[in-house]
Amino acid sequence: MNNRIIHWFKYASPQSFYPLAGKMIPWFWATAAIFGAIGLWISFFVAPTDAQQGEGYRIIFIHVPASWMSMFIYCIMAGWAGIGLALNTRLSGMMAQSLAPTGALMAFLSLWTGAFWGKPMWGAWWVWDARLTSELILFFLYIGFIALQAAIDDPRRADKAGAILALVGVVNVPIIYFSVKWWNTLHQGSTINMTKAPSMATTMLWGMLLMALCFWMYSIAVALSRVRAIILERERHTEWIKGVLN
Amino acid sequence: MHWNSVGEFFAMGGYALYVWGSFAMCVLIMTVEPLLVAKRNRDIQGSLRRERLADELEKS
Numbered sequence: 454m455n456n457r458i459i460h461w462f463k464y465a466s467p468q469s470f471y472p473l474a475g476k477m478i479p480w481f482w483a484t485a486a487i488f489g490a491i492g493l494w495i496s497f498f499v500a501p502t503d504a505q506q507g508e509g510y511r512i513i514f515i516h517v518p519a520s521w522m523s524m525f526i527y528c529i530m531a532g533w534a535g536i537g538l539a540l541n542t543r544l545s546g547m548m549a550q551s552l553a554p555t556g557a558l559m560a561f562l563s564l565w566t567g568a569f570w571g572k573p574m575w576g577a578w579w580v581w582d583a584r585l586t587s588e589l590i591l592f593f594l595y596i597g598f599i600a601l602q603a604a605i606d607d608p609r610r611a612d613k614a615g616a617i618l619a620l621v622g623v624v625n626v627p628i629i630y631f632s633v634k635w636w637n638t639l640h641q642g643s644t645i646n647m648t649k650a651p652s653m654a655t656t657m658l659w660g661m662l663l664m665a666l667c668f669w670m671y672s673i674a675v676a677l678s679r680v681r682a683i684i685l686e687r688e689r690h691t692e693w694i695k696g697v698l699n
Numbered sequence: 700m701h702w703n704s705v706g707e708f709f710a711m712g713g714y715a716l717y718v719w720g721s722f723a724m725c726v727l728i729m730t731v732e733p734l735l736v737a738k739r740n741r742d743i744q745g746s747l748r749r750e751r752l753a754d755e756l757e758k759s
Contacts, residue, residue, distance in 0.1 A: 497708070500700065508712035511720045519725070558728050566721040573717050675733055684741040689747060698747055 467544050467684045468523040474677040481677065485670035492663030500657045512570040518665040523591060524626050526556035527644055531596075531623045534616035546612030546686065549619060550602060551680035555672050557595035566617050569669070583632040584640040587625060594622040614617055682698045692694055 496514040503510035530552040537545030567585065568578040579585065598615050605611035633642050688694055702708040711718040 498702075502712065507714060509713070509714035509717055511714075511718050515721055515725045555732065555750060558732060562725055562728055565724050569717045569721045573714055671729060675736055678733070678740065679735045682736065682743050685740075685743040685747060689743070689750075694747060698744060698751065 462644055465542050465544055466503045467547065467688055468691075470544055471681060471684050471697060474681050478677050481670045481674035484669050485674055488667035488670060492667050495656060495660035495663060500660045501654055503657075506574060509570070512566050514660050514664045516563060516570060517661055518668040519559050519566060519587065521665055523556055523560035523563050523588070524629060524666045524675055525669075526552050526559060526672060527591060527594070527619075527626055528623065530556060531616075532607050533575050534619040537612055538616040538620075543687075544607070546616070547611070547680050548676075549615065551676045551683055553595055553599050553671075554604075555676050556680070557592060557599065559668070559672070560588060560592035564592060569617040571639075577610075578609070580639055582638045582640055583636040584629065584638050587629040587632050589624055591629060592623075594618070594625060598622070629679055646653040 455529075464564070492514065496511060501507055530630050531548045533545045533552070534549040536542065537549065563583070567588070571580070571585075572578050601610040601616045601618055605614055632638060633640055685694065685697075709715060709719075
């Protein structure tokens with residue numbers, strides 16, 4: 454038992470996580486490419502034309518995965534930040550910092566594709582609707598987190614301040630998720646419902662799920678890449694760094 | 700396959716601007732972000748190598 458705990462925590466140190474991340478990154482890129490290729494094929498060539506929205510609905514294949522990722526990444530980022538705050542582990546803060554820009558880009562992509570979907574279907578690029586507004590707030594939370602951390606010189610203090618912001622902001626995630634239920638909104642109801650059978654064609658669903666997996670793998674690959682840079686930047690004055698470079 | 704021609708595919712049933720506008724932004728982000736991250740890695744690695752070289756030169 455004792456051995457096992459030590460083994461687990463081994464990868465919690467930047468020193469042993471750095472090479473591990475390096476080994477994992479190519480696999481995540483490869484799986485992202487595979488899921489992306491199949492997902493795009495289904496999105497454009499297999500999934501049928503939508504009865505109501507014609508070909509315009511195909512935006513769903515990136516809009517939904519990007520929106521999901523923006524919320525998932527926020528939760529994971531807040532989780533890492535919380536662990537860092539509670540256990541004072543170095544790597545946690547670095548992980549949170551590494552996830553933030555990717556999450557912000559996903560939130561941006563969700564808003565962008567939403568605007569390009571809203572314009573032809575609703576006639577407006579933007580409306581102050583509950584779901585759109587709460588997603589915009591999520592985007593601002595990411596930006597706030599990044600800006601706050603960048604404004605504090607001491608990385609450990611930046612981690613702590615950022616962690617509190619991230620944890621408080623988590624309240625926004627369920628608001629986004631349930632916004633279509635709680636308020637009357639222009640935005641359509643959730644595409645996938647936990648309790649009901651999906652209301653869309655099976656091939657559409659598969660395309661969307663594969664694209665979501667592609668976005669997952671992409672996000673992990675890019676976040677691991679970024680955390681490696683952050684590790685080197687923050688640990689530059691330590692001895693072990695010298696052995697990493699060749 | 701329900702596209703009769705390449706032109707029809709790119710026209711997206713009249714939604715070309717919206718569909719391709721969305722996918723183009725997605726492709727742009729997923730290309731630029733990894734490039735920026737790769738650059739950040741190269742920069743810090745270069746900086747650390749120069750630092751190490753400076754140390755070695757100082758010692759010799």
